[in-house]
Amino acid sequence: MRRVLGYGALGLLAAVSLLPFLWMLSTSLKSLDEVFVYPPRWIPREFRFDNYVTLWTDFPLFNTWILNSFKIVIVIVGAQVFICSLSAYAFARLEFPGRDLLFYLYVGSMLVPDVVNILPNYVIARQLGWIDTHTALIVPSMASAFGIFMLRQFFLTIPRELEDAARVDGASYWRIYRDIVLPLSGPAIATLTVFLFIWNWNDFLSPLIMLNTPPKYTIQLGLAFVNDARSTDWNRLMSGNLISLTPLLVVYALAQRHLVQGITLTGLKG
Amino acid sequence: MSTTGIASKRSAAATAAAAAPIGPRRRWRRAETLAGYLFIAPALLHSLVFIVAVVFVSALISTWDWDLISPPEFVGVENYTRLFRDGIWLRALQNTAIFVVLSVPLSIGLSLAVALAANTKLRGMTFFRTAYFFPYVASMVSVAIVFRWLYNKDYGLINGFLGIFGIDPIDWLGSCNTALPAVALVSVWKGLGFNMTLFLAGLQAIPAHLYEAAQLDGAGRWQQFRDITWPLLSPTTFFVSITSMLGFFQTFDSVFLLTGGAGGPERCTLLYLNYLQQQGWQFFRMGYAASMSWVLFALLLVITFVQFKVLNKRVNYELG
Numbered sequence: 001m002r003r004v005l006g007y008g009a010l011g012l013l014a015a016v017s018l019l020p021f022l023w024m025l026s027t028s029l030k031s032l033d034e035v036f037v038y039p040p041r042w043i044p045r046e047f048r049f050d051n052y053v054t055l056w057t058d059f060p061l062f063n064t065w066i067l068n069s070f071k072i073v074i075v076i077v078g079a080q081v082f083i084c085s086l087s088a089y090a091f092a093r094l095e096f097p098g099r100d101l102l103f104y105l106y107v108g109s110m111l112v113p114d115v116v117n118i119l120p121n122y123v124i125a126r127q128l129g130w131i132d133t134h135t136a137l138i139v140p141s142m143a144s145a146f147g148i149f150m151l152r153q154f155f156l157t158i159p160r161e162l163e164d165a166a167r168v169d170g171a172s173y174w175r176i177y178r179d180i181v182l183p184l185s186g187p188a189i190a191t192l193t194v195f196l197f198i199w200n201w202n203d204f205l206s207p208l209i210m211l212n213t214p215p216k217y218t219i220q221l222g223l224a225f226v227n228d229a230r231s232t233d234w235n236r237l238m239s240g241n242l243i244s245l246t247p248l249l250v251v252y253a254l255a256q257r258h259l260v261q262g263i264t265l266t267g268l269k270g
Numbered sequence: 271m272s273t274t275g276i277a278s279k280r281s282a283a284a285t286a287a288a289a290a291p292i293g294p295r296r297r298w299r300r301a302e303t304l305a306g307y308l309f310i311a312p313a314l315l316h317s318l319v320f321i322v323a324v325v326f327v328s329a330l331i332s333t334w335d336w337d338l339i340s341p342p343e344f345v346g347v348e349n350y351t352r353l354f355r356d357g358i359w360l361r362a363l364q365n366t367a368i369f370v371v372l373s374v375p376l377s378i379g380l381s382l383a384v385a386l387a388a389n390t391k392l393r394g395m396t397f398f399r400t401a402y403f404f405p406y407v408a409s410m411v412s413v414a415i416v417f418r419w420l421y422n423k424d425y426g427l428i429n430g431f432l433g434i435f436g437i438d439p440i441d442w443l444g445s446c447n448t449a450l451p452a453v454a455l456v457s458v459w460k461g462l463g464f465n466m467t468l469f470l471a472g473l474q475a476i477p478a479h480l481y482e483a484a485q486l487d488g489a490g491r492w493q494q495f496r497d498i499t500w501p502l503l504s505p506t507t508f509f510v511s512i513t514s515m516l517g518f519f520q521t522f523d524s525v526f527l528l529t530g531g532a533g534g535p536e537r538c539t540l541l542y543l544n545y546l547q548q549q550g551w552q553f554f555r556m557g558y559a560a561s562m563s564w565v566l567f568a569l570l571l572v573i574t575f576v577q578f579k580v581l582n583k584r585v586n587y588e589l590g
Contacts, residue, residue: 087313096306120324173305202409264471
């Protein structure tokens, strides 16, 4: 009896979490006539898979938006993993004057809300002629206090013995970083990558501010643009929506464990 | 990252102590110092511009009357004093306060309930946890588009469902009474999985023997929750309440995408960040927008400080 009640509650909650996405799927497979049938129908009478085809021809920039997003996200992830892991290694392992002070300044900087940075970032990008370019989105995100902090916390958990042995053998710091620390940090780098992917793929405010012309848009900005321009084309809005969610679904399926660990590691446990 | 800031600070102190200098390694000292600076150089260079300089630029701009085109004019603190005479700003602040007061308790209550449900050893739990977390992964744009459709007055699923019980269609996003709660509901729903994950971690840190002992003493489920779970979970609850408050105060996307950048209907859903974006990027009042961001920062600091003072006394750190 208790088990039945438990599953009932869990199932109801799962329904609340997933029904909007199932409704998205259902709407994306309907003809426009059927979209406006009232009361709403869950399973379309007639499956219109061609919504997924006409979407690309009707919105010729859809392809470009997805490629733009991939490009921006991949460059940001690559740069952050490299730049942040370099600093994180130095903060975790090397001794140099000012190290702890600098590290605390980084940690403290995470308390400053993003809203303070948005406006000056825009002004700086404007002075540098970056408005309406992807550079304006990429460069400010190439390093972050969060990335440095997260990786440093992980590096501290790696046993020192291997590095000390390599030191005695005369290995340089660079080689230790590249051949010992990085290969051992797979899980931490995966966690950082997943978070950066989700945040930057989903980012809306920065592209909204920095980009002006549709060919430069990211997929989120593009979808919002279509949402405004064709607000009653619900079936194809939903199919575009599902396509934009696919990379997130893949990342989520592959790395759910890392996400949960990342939240608990940096959120509570340290 | 506002969601991790406070906990990070606490744990950083702990780990820095653990990483205290070891053994005599003087010979390598100079090479090590040089290597250290070289390793942090790229990040340092980046943060000098995008963490340090931006703060000064922002503070400077907040003293200007500047539309990006004509030369800036120094106006001192006038942008700040003008804020408090700006009825729309006060309106946005008031909306935001209501939004936060609606969202934070709802988010804490629901995510704790979900975490409690998901903290049992039933089969298929991985599926359920995956389902609960998914809305956090989805983009606000996708979520907003589907909720705009769900909330639709004439064809929406929600009114369709309520219609079964004979309830007349409600214009969820189009009427002042329901628009702000409707937006808050979407934001809460989307963030539920994140807070649930934090609560789950907190629940799993509570030793099982406490519950076993309580059961032996004949304590019921409610008593166990009240006397064991709730007090021992208080560090997590405290953390979630602070990060949620910070997050909901800085809501932008959901309003912009659900009810529009002007915070319709009739500014009933205009939140702080939406007004800031409007001033900065529609009217190009850069100085005014910059001063708004600083006032928000100060406000958040004060509220966080008060939360610390008021709530920290009730937090039980015995396990932490």
